[in-house]
Amino acid sequence: MKQTIEINETNFESEVLQSNQPVLVDFWAEWCGPCKMLAPALEEIAVEQAGRVKVAKVNVDSNPALAARFGIQSIPTLLYFADGELKDKTIGVVGKRAIIAKLEKLAVTA
Amino acid sequence: MSTTNSITDLTQRPPRSPRVRLGGYVFLPRILDKGRASVAGKIGEYRFGAKSMDRHFLNFVGLEPDALKNEIAKGGGDLELLTWIQANAKTPRQPWEIAAWSEYHLRRTPDSDAETLTDFADEVKKFNPLREDINTWFDLLDLDDYCSFGGKA
Numbered sequence: 703m704k705q706t707i708e709i710n711e712t713n714f715e716s717e718v719l720q721s722n723q724p725v726l727v728d729f730w731a732e733w734c735g736p737c738k739m740l741a742p743a744l745e746e747i748a749v750e751q752a753g754r755v756k757v758a759k760v761n762v763d764s765n766p767a768l769a770a771r772f773g774i775q776s777i778p779t780l781l782y783f784a785d786g787e788l789k790d791k792t793i794g795v796v797g798k799r800a801i802i803a804k805l806e807k808l809a810v811t812a
Numbered sequence: 813m814s815t816t817n818s819i820t821d822l823t824q825r826p827p828r829s830p831r832v833r834l835g836g837y838v839f840l841p842r843i844l845d846k847g848r849a850s851v852a853g854k855i856g857e858y859r860f861g862a863k864s865m866d867r868h869f870l871n872f873v874g875l876e877p878d879a880l881k882n883e884i885a886k887g888g889g890d891l892e893l894l895t896w897i898q899a900n901a902k903t904p905r906q907p908w909e910i911a912a913w914s915e916y917h918l919r920r921t922p923d924s925d926a927e928t929l930t931d932f933a934d935e936v937k938k939f940n941p942l943r944e945d946i947n948t949w950f951d952l953l954d955l956d957d958y959c960s961f962g963g964k965a
Contacts, residue, residue: 733872733913735920763903776908 705748709758710765717758724784724808725756726801729774731763736795737778743798747805755805784808820848823856826957830865830950831918835894836910838917838950839869844893847884857960865949872913874902920949940965 709717709727718725728744730737748757762769762777772781772788782790782804790804827845834840843866849855860866861877870877875897883896898904905913922932936946939959946952959965 731909731912733868733916735912735916766903775906777912 704745705752706744706757706759709760709768711767714760714768717756718783719786721756721783721786723754723756724782724789724805725758726805727758727760727781727783729760729762729769729772729777729779729781731761731777734777740778740795743801747798747801751802751805754809782808819845820852821854822846822849822858823854824961826961827858829957830953833914834890835898836907836914837869838914839865840894840897841890843869843880844884844890847881850881851885865953868917872903873897873905875900918948918950921947922949 706728707717718727726744726747728737728740730741744757744759747755751757760768762774772779776793778793778795780792780796780801781788789808792800792804822845827849828841830839830842832838832841834844843860846855846858846860846864846866849858850860858864860881862870866877869875870880879900880897883893883900888896922928932949932952935952936943936955939946939955943955943965946955955965
């Protein structure tokens with residue numbers, strides 16, 4: 703069962719901005735090869751960090767307004783949120799360790 | 813001189829390779845060739861529209877196959893059709909999206925499920941069981957085109 707959560711224009715506010723945990727948001731699409739490469743690492747992080755961090759996914763085709771709101775110009779793009787604010791961002795495929803390092807930094811400062 | 817007939821008769825020659833691009837989109841020139849052939853009643857063994865791989869492009873830009881076919885039937889060239897597609901797509905795409913979509917399809921392999929993998933391997937075997945270099949869907953389409961008109965794999 704997937705541990706990542708699907709985010710859309712309706713639940714973005716409650717699941718991301720009002721979350722009391724840091725949230726990693728992955729902007730992706732079906733037609734994006736690098737997104738598919740990244741997906742297993744994100745699922746693993748969602749399982750391993752359950753209760754400490756949320757891992758969320760935004761399909762840019764289904765949610766163009768969210769993609770526009772955050773100026774997404776390439777995918778995969780990972781946005782790191784804490785306390786309702788965008789704290790960090792990476793573009794392209796990133797290693798699991800690098801993602802966890804960023805999340806740990808957020809958890810300390812959150 | 814009828815140049816239209818010479819490029820739309822897919823009973824005599826294959827459509828353009830799926831790797832050829834128009835407006836950045838891979839596959840689109842092939843779709844137009846098949847559409848023109850379909851309009852001319854010369855599509856042969858090929859298929860045009862939602863039941864073929866064309867659906868990937870049509871879904872990506874948000875176009876109905878019949879609408880595209882109707883436009884193709886007006887006889888416009890590639891650039892005119894691209895301009896029409898850009899104006900009528902329900903999901904207008906940014907250059908970075910087109911580039912990512914094209915790159916994805918250039919590299920796309922039959923990775924969805926075991927049955928699809930088996931079907932893909934069986935298709936390759938029909939041409940030449942030793943062709944281990946055929947890995948992507950575009951590899952297979954190119955090979956199929958080549959062999960369908962007398963080429964040896």
